[in-house]
Structures are given as C-alpha cells and as structure tokens.
Amino acid sequence: MNQLLRLAWRNIGRKRRRSLIAISSVAFALLVSISLRSLMLGNYDKMIEAGTKNVGHLQIHSAGYWTGKSINELMTDSPARRQQLAQAVGITHVLARLQNGALASGEKTTKAVQVNGIDPDIEDGFTNLSGRLSKGSFIKNQSTGVVMAEGLARYLKLGVGDTVVLIGQGYQANIAAGKYPIQGMVRLGNPQLNLSQVYMPLPLAQAFFSADGLASAYLLTLVDANQTDPVKNRIQATLGNGFEVMTWNELLPEIKNSQRIDTTIFTLLSSCLYLIIGMGLIGTVLMMTLERRREFGILQAIGLQKSQIRLLIILESLLLGFVGVVVGLALALPFVLYMNAHPIPLTGESGKSFEAMGVEPVLQLGLKPHLFALMGSIVLAIMGLATLVPMGIVSRLKTSEAIK
Amino acid sequence: MPVIDIQNLSKVHAADGLSVNAVNGVNLQIGAGEFTAIVGASGSGKTTLLNLIGGIDTPSGGEVLIGGRSIGRMSETERTAFRRDHIGFVFQNYNLLPVLTALENVEFVMELQGQPVTDRRNRAETLLRQIGLGDKLNVRPGKLSGGQQQRVAVARALAHRPQFVIADEPTANLDSKSTADLLTLMEQLNRQEGITFLFSTHDSRVMEKARRVIVFNDGMIQSDTDQ
Numbered sequence: 001m002n003q004l005l006r007l008a009w010r011n012i013g014r015k016r017r018r019s020l021i022a023i024s025s026v027a028f029a030l031l032v033s034i035s036l037r038s039l040m041l042g043n044y045d046k047m048i049e050a051g052t053k054n055v056g057h058l059q060i061h062s063a064g065y066w067t068g069k070s071i072n073e074l075m076t077d078s079p080a081r082r083q084q085l086a087q088a089v090g091i092t093h094v095l096a097r098l099q100n101g102a103l104a105s106g107e108k109t110t111k112a113v114q115v116n117g118i119d120p121d122i123e124d125g126f127t128n129l130s131g132r133l134s135k136g137s138f139i140k141n142q143s144t145g146v147v148m149a150e151g152l153a154r155y156l157k158l159g160v161g162d163t164v165v166l167i168g169q170g171y172q173a174n175i176a177a178g179k180y181p182i183q184g185m186v187r188l189g190n191p192q193l194n195l196s197q198v199y200m201p202l203p204l205a206q207a208f209f210s211a212d213g214l215a216s217a218y219l220l221t222l223v224d225a226n227q228t229d230p231v232k233n234r235i236q237a238t239l240g241n242g243f244e245v246m247t248w249n250e251l252l253p254e255i256k257n258s259q260r261i262d263t264t265i266f267t268l269l270s271s272c273l274y275l276i277i278g279m280g281l282i283g284t285v286l287m288m289t290l291e292r293r294r295e296f297g298i299l300q301a302i303g304l305q306k307s308q309i310r311l312l313i314i315l316e317s318l319l320l321g322f323v324g325v326v327v328g329l330a331l332a333l334p335f336v337l338y339m340n341a342h343p344i345p346l347t348g349e350s351g352k353s354f355e356a357m358g359v360e361p362v363l364q365l366g367l368k369p370h371l372f373a374l375m376g377s378i379v380l381a382i383m384g385l386a387t388l389v390p391m392g393i394v395s396r397l398k399t400s401e402a403i404k
Numbered sequence: 405m406p407v408i409d410i411q412n413l414s415k416v417h418a419a420d421g422l423s424v425n426a427v428n429g430v431n432l433q434i435g436a437g438e439f440t441a442i443v444g445a446s447g448s449g450k451t452t453l454l455n456l457i458g459g460i461d462t463p464s465g466g467e468v469l470i471g472g473r474s475i476g477r478m479s480e481t482e483r484t485a486f487r488r489d490h491i492g493f494v495f496q497n498y499n500l501l502p503v504l505t506a507l508e509n510v511e512f513v514m515e516l517q518g519q520p521v522t523d524r525r526n527r528a529e530t531l532l533r534q535i536g537l538g539d540k541l542n543v544r545p546g547k548l549s550g551g552q553q554q555r556v557a558v559a560r561a562l563a564h565r566p567q568f569v570i571a572d573e574p575t576a577n578l579d580s581k582s583t584a585d586l587l588t589l590m591e592q593l594n595r596q597e598g599i600t601f602l603f604s605t606h607d608s609r610v611m612e613k614a615r616r617v618i619v620f621n622d623g624m625i626q627s628d629t630d631q
Binding site for chain 1: 452455458460461480481484485487488489493495499501502503504512513515516517560
C-alpha cells in the first residue's frame with residue numbers, strides 16, 4: 001500500500017499544470033458552494049432569530065387554539081404554572097400573552113387591530129420592544145395606557161396622550177370595550193404589523209377581554225434552539241392532552257418553506273457546479289489512464305495485479321481531490337470567518353425588505369462546521385466516481401496489447 | 405529438466421475476420437544458464453513467442469511449462485504473480501517508471517514481493533554499482549541516457565533473482581556503443597551468475613554474442629543452432 005501511495009503521489013506531480021488545474025477547480029467549487037450555503041444558512045439564522053423573537057421557540061396553548069385562534073379557547077394563567085414551566089430543563093424565558101382582534105377608533109377612523117396583552121418587563125427582556133419606541137414611554141405592569149404601532153397611530157390620526165377606543169369580542173360572548181390613553185409608540189419593521197399592533201399590560205388586557213386569569217399563549221425560549229423537539233415532547237407529556245405545544249417551525253411554516261425552496265435552489269445550483277467540475281475531473285482521470293495504458297501494461301507484465309493498478313488510480317484520484325479539498329477549505333474557512341465577523345450592511349430596497357421582516361439588514365455568512373465536512377465529502381465522492389470509467393479500462397486491459 | 409519447455413505451442417490472432425498463425429506448432433526447450441537469441445524479420449512472430457513464454461499472452465494451443473508448471477493454465481492473477489516471482493523482463497523502450505529513481509525502479513518488483521527494505525536496497529544498490537551506475541542511484545530515468553536506462557531495466561529484471569530473463573529487442577533503440585556495453589553486461593551476468601537470458605533481435609551484433617540462435621519465420625522455428 002505504501003508503495004502504491006508513494007507512486008500515486010508522485011504521479012500527481014507528473015503533469016503539474018494539469019494537476020494544478022484539477023486542484024484549482026475542486027478548490028473553486030468548494031469555495032463557491034461553501035460560501036453560498038454559508039450565506040443562506042446565515043440568513044436563515046437571522047430569520048429564525050427574528051421569527052422566534054416574536055413567537056418564541058415553543059408555544060403552549062389550550063388544545064385547538066392555534067387553528068381558530070378563538071378568544072374562547074384560552075387557558076388558565078397563573079404565576080405557579082409559569083414558575084413550573086420556567087424550572088423545566090432547557091427553558092430560559094416564559095412569557096404569557098393574551099392576544100385577540102379588536103376594532104380601534106380615533107376621532108374619525110376605525111381599523112381592525114391586534115391587541116396584545118403582555119408582561120412588559122419579561123417581554124421586553126426577550127423582544128426588546130422598548131428599543132423600538134419612537135415616541136412617549138413604554139408600558140409597565142401597572143400601566144393603564146397602551147403602546148401603539150406608529151403606522152396605526154398615524155392611520156387613526158392619534159398621538160401620544162390621545163385616547164384610543166377599543167371594541168371587540170370578549171371571552172365567552174362578553175363585549176370588550178374600553179378607552180385607553182396612548183402612552184407610547186413603537187416603530188415595527190414589518191409594515192403590516194406596524195399598521196395593526198396595540199400592546200397593553202396583561203392584567204389590563206384580561207380585564208378588557210373579560211378573561212381574568214386567562215391567557216392565549218405561553219411563549220417559551222430555550223437555551224439551545226436546536227432542542228425544540230425533545231423539549232416540546234417532554235412538556236407535552238407533562239401537560240397532557242388539554243394543551244397543544246408547538247415549535248417555531250410549526251408556528252412559522254413560511255420560514256421552513258423558504259428554507260426548503262432555498263435548499264432546493266442551492267442543491268440544483270451546486271449540482272450543476274459539481275457536475276461541471278466533476279466532468280472536468282473525470283476527463284482528467286480518464287486522460288491520466290488512457291495516456292498510461294502502456295505503462296499499466298508494463299506494470300502488469302512485471303507483476304502488479306490489475307486490482308493494484310485499479311487501487312493506484314483510485315489513490316491518484318482521491319489524492320488529487322484531497323489536495324483540492326484542503327486548498328478549497330483553506331480558502332473558504334478564512335473567507336467565511338471574515339464575512340461572519342464583518343457582515344455586509346444592506347441599504348436601499350433590500351435593506352428595507354429585510355427590516356420589514358424584522359430581520360437585521362445585513363448579509364452575514366453563517367459558521368457551520370458540518371458544511372465544510374459535507375462539501376469536502378461530496379468532492380471526494382465525485383473523485384471516487386471519476387475513477388469508475390478508468391477502472392473499467394484497466395479491467396479490460398490486455399497486457400500483450402498494452403505493451404506494444 | 406529445462407527451465408522452459410514449449411510443447412506444440414500455437415497462437416492464432418484473429419482480426420477483421422482474418423486469422424493469422426503468429427506461432428505455429430513450436431516445440432522448444434531452454435536450459436538453465438543459456439544465452440539464447442531468437443532472430444527473425446519483423447512480423448515473424450518472435451515477440452508473440454516471447455509473450456507466450458513470459459505469460460503476457462495466452463496460447464491458442466499447446467503448452468509453455470516453466471519449472472514443470474503450465475503458465476497458460478494459470479488464471480490471470482496467478483500468471484501475474486508468477487511473472488513477478490519467476491521472470492524478469494527487459495523491453496525495447498526501457499519502460500522504467502518515470503516518477504521513480506533508478507534505485508527505486510530496481511527495487512520495485514522486490515517491494516511488490518514484500519522483501520524487507522534493507523535486503524532490497526542492498527540488492528538494488530549492488531546491481532546498479534555492478535552495471536556501472538553507482539553514481540546514478542537517485543537519478544530519475546528522464547535524466548539518464550537510453551543506454552543507461554536500458555541498463556537500469558536489466559538490473560530491474562534481475563533484481564528479484566528470476567528463473568530467466570526475457571528481453572524483447574533490448575538493443576533496438578540503442579546506439580552501437582550502448583548496444584556493445586549492454587551485450588557485454590548481459591553476457592557477463594549470464595556467465596558469472598548463471599542467469600538464463602532469452603532475447604529477440606534482428607541485430608547481427610547481438611546474434612554474434614548469443615551462444616544459441618533460433619531463427620524464427622512465419623511463426624515456426626526455421627533453424628536452431630549452437631555457436
């Protein structure tokens with residue numbers, strides 16, 4: 001084996017220019033595919049981060065609530081239950097929310113809105129809603145006023161200090177109606193949310209909806225965002241069938257769909273890239289075999305078995321691929337590290353569309369070690385496949401004809 | 405018992421619907437320590453005969469017995485291993501491995517056999533010094549002259565102490581001085597170490613050195629003379 005490995009290594013250096021071209025193409029393919037995928041995964045991370053800031057990693061509702069989001073499908077909220085959940089393994093935050101639709105009226109206009117009853121202190125620690133405050137002050141637990149999205153306030157022609165009238169359906173057919181002073185305004189990135197959100201302390205929302213001691217959802221955040229499924233299963237088992245526990249994947253299917261589409265596009269693109277590079281490599285390995293038919297014949301004549309010649313071709317191909325992979329990774333790693341530490345800020349329409357989704361407007365490459373291993377393995381597998389035709393040629397080689 | 409015993413050997417080449425009897429009912433014995441030349445015109449079938457004797461090709465009929473074993477009845481894997489262990493080859497175009505040094509080329513077959521590093525290195529160095537290339541041990545074939553490369557090829561053929569050496573037109577690409585040097589070397593090795601040489605040629609200078617000359621024509625032995 002050492003003999004063949006030495007021979008294979010030296011054979012790679014035999015046609016230096018050709019080997020350099022093959023190594024460069026492998027390195028280039030790796031650099032492009034790793035960078036592209038890192039960019040996609042970096043963006044997913046940002047989207048997931050932004051998405052989970054709104055919905056948490058997990059949500060608990062009364063069973064069946066999520067389908068209809070009916071005010072009548074609320075669950076009992078108590079500090080003891082929140083405490084119990086907060087103490088479960090892997091949970092960092094537990095936020096109670098009471099959310100339902102209502103109509104909001106200014107002096108002359110009315111608009112459908114979403115009323116969010118929140119625990120301002122805990123919520124702010126998680127979503128940093130007060131960081132989006134554009135006017136006035138943020139609400140506290142004991143506040144009697146509300147914070148309104150800036151776009152909505154503009155639509156209703158209301159300002160800080162004005163009063164908004166809210167009317168809607170309360171719990172179990174009660175009428176929800178009330179007048180609330182506007183204490184502050186927040187600027188939300190998503191234009192739809194910026195035209196529809198009203199925030200008030202949870203006790204105030206419970207009173208408004210006649211839903212004392214009730215909540216529509218508990219939002220849970222986890223220490224490790226990759227552990228949503230096991231934690232979900234554990235909590236579901238503890239709470240029983242009266243509750244539904246949902247992961248952010250289920251709550252925000254659009255992120256998963258977007259991931260699927262991007263992954264499909266990436267798979268197609270990288271397949272084309274690897275196909276082109278692979279054809280080049282197959283050509284190289286084939287050439288390395290065809291131009292050495294006589295040499296292989298001589299090797300067989302003096303005692304090298306065909307199986308050893310086939311192994312020699314595999315070793316040469318894999319070594320060529322391995323050097324390409326090492327060079328590719330050596331180029332890709334610092335590039336990804338740099339682009340991860342120095343994201344490119346997005347301006348103009350692109351930046352606005354990111355902000356609209358509540359995502360930081362930057363292009364940042366994600367750091368995913370498994371990606372390096374995966375792409376390197378794909379290239380080595382291609383190099384292995386590239387030897388199939390040459391191995392067939394060696395298998396059919398007739399020594400007496402090859403040495404002519 | 406002869407080293408090589410050829411019995412009614414024939415080889416038919418078929419191409420484009422035509423059959424050519426390259427070797428036609430040959431009977432021949434080569435004894436240990438012989439220095440035999442097979443001579444004949446181009447296309448007379450001498451290379452095919454050497455390929456059949458060396459197990460590089462398989463016969464259409466008859467047998468080649470080496471040390472009593474029929475090489476034609478072996479599987480391809482067995483024949484390759486047999487060649488590695490029992491036969492040395494010298495080719496017309498030297499055919500050294502260009503990426504290995506002279507020393508590594510000579511060691512190559514011994515390394516394939518799994519001989520210990522020290523043994524094979526000593527043997528390769530001794531042989532290369534013996535053939536006057538002691539100062540070229542670590543030189544690759546590309547830096548050697550044709551004559552020097554062919555001497556390395558002879559050393560490679562002898563290194564694993566084969567039962568006999570087959571040389572197909574070994575001097576065809578050499579100038580007269582290199583030819584004379586190579587023949588002297590082969591003759592010397594034959595006389596001093598008793599190595600059996602069987603070579604094909606149509607070079608009269610080579611024929612003069614041979615102690616037995618077999619004239620081959622149309623796939624058959626025309627004459628077989630000791631000289």
